[in-house]
Amino acid sequence: MARFSFASLIRNAVSGNARWPAQWRQAAPKPEYDALIVGGGGHGLATAYYLAKEHGVRRVAVLEKGWLGGGNTGRNTTIIRSNYLWRESEGLYDHALKLWEGLAAELNYNVMFSPRGVMMLAHNHHDVMVTKRHVHANRLAGIDNEWLTPEQAKAFCPILNISRDIRYPILGAALQRRGGTARHDAVAWGYARAADALGVDIVENCEVTAIRRRPDGAVEGVETTRGAIRAPRIGVVAAGHTSVVMAMAGVRMPLESYPLQALVSEPVKPVMPCVVMSNTIHAYMSQSDKGELVIGAGTDAYNSYSQTGALHISSHTLDAICELFPNVRRLRMLRNWGGIVDVTPDRSPIVGLTPVPGLFVNCGWGTGGFKATPGSGHVFAHTIATGAPHPINAAFTLDRFRTGRLIDEAAAAAVAH
Ligand code: FAD
C-alpha cells in the first residue's frame, strides 16, 4: 500500500493528481449530532434549549465536565439588571431581562426571579458623574433607571447607612427597579429539564479534551473523557476555561481568567429588601429567600484557575459592608466560595463565529454573565442554527479586538477588576 505523506499530498495536489489517503477517501461517518455544546452551565443549557425549541435543532448534546451548574452558574450572586452604558450592551442585557420576566412560565420551573430593584451607590464626585451618565443613557434607550438622593436611597433600603462622616459616604444612587435576583441552580435545572424534554442529550462527567477538524479545517467533532462524538457544529460555552477549549482548535482568545469570590451569612429574617452594589468599595449585598445575606467582592488581582480567592479580598469587602450596613456586623459567615471568570479587554462578552468553520464561541462574560443567561442562550442558538449572528449579538464579535470596535463596559461591570 502506498505510504501517505503530506509532501506527496502537496505534490499530487499541485500536479492536479490529488489522491487523498484511503482513510480520508472513505465516506465520512454520519455525524451523531447536529450540534454539540461544550459546557453545561446556564448559558450552554439555555443555548441547547433554544436550539431545540426555536430552530428545530434537536439532535444536540450538552457535554459537561462536572455536574450541571457546577461552574459559575452555581457560584454567582444572581444579580440581574440591564443598566449598561452602550446601545449594544443595553440591547443584549435588556433582551435577557425581558426573557427573565417570563422565564418561570416558559420553562414551567420556578427560577425565583425577583425584580426587587438593584441600587448602585455613588461615593464621590466621579462616581456621581459616571452613575448619572448611565442613568441618562439607559433612559434614552427606554430602559428604566433613576437617580436617587441619599435619603431616597435609604427610604428604598432602610438598613443603609447614609451618615456623612463615614469613610465612603453615599452621595446618591442609581436604581433600576426591574433588576433583581433569581435562584441560580434553578435556572440551570429549569433549562436542562426543558431541553431534555425536547430531545437534547445532556452528558455530565464528560470533559472535552480535543476538537477534531476535517482536512478542510472545519470541525467534525470532539474527543472526550467518554469517547469521541461527531457533529458539524460545536458551540463552546465553557466560562473560565474558554481559552483552554478554544486552543484545542488552534484559536487564541483575548481572555484572562481571574478568581471572583462571594460569601453568605447565617440566615436571618428579611432585612434587606433589594440589591445594593458599590463598585468603588468592591462590595455588594442582597438577601436570599433562605435568609442568608449574599455578599460579593471584587476579582482577585492575579490570573488563576483556582475556584477560591485570597482572604484579604473578602475581608476588605466585609469591612466595607459593615460600614454601609452596621446592623449586620455581628452576623457570622456561613460559607464562602470562588469561581473563575473569563474577562475580555473591554469587559464585554464574545458571542459569535470563529475563524474555524462550524466552531462558535460564547464567553468573556466576566463577572456579569448570570443576568444574561436567557438572552445569551437565545441569541447564541440563533447564531449556531443559522451560521450568522442575531442582530442583538452582531457587535459582540471576536473580530472586534482586531478592528478596534470595542464595547467598553468596565464601569458597568459593577465589580472591581
Ligand atoms: P458556567 O456556569 O461556568 O458553565 C461553564 C461550564 O463549562 C462549567 O460547568 C464547566 O465545568 C464546563 N467546562 C469547562 N471546560 C469544559 C470542558 N473541557 N469540557 C466540558 N465542560 C467544560 N453574573 C451576574 O450577572 N450577576 C452576578 O451577581 C454575578 N455574580 C458572580 C459572583 C461570583 C462569585 C462569580 C464567580 C461570578 C458571578 N457572575 C455574576 C458571573 C456569572 O456567574 C457568569 O458570567 C455566568 O454564570 C457564566 O455562565 P456560563 O453558563 O457561561 O458558565
Ligand code: PYC
Ligand atoms: O454584574 O451585576 C453584576 C454582578 C454583581 C456581582 C457580580 N456581578
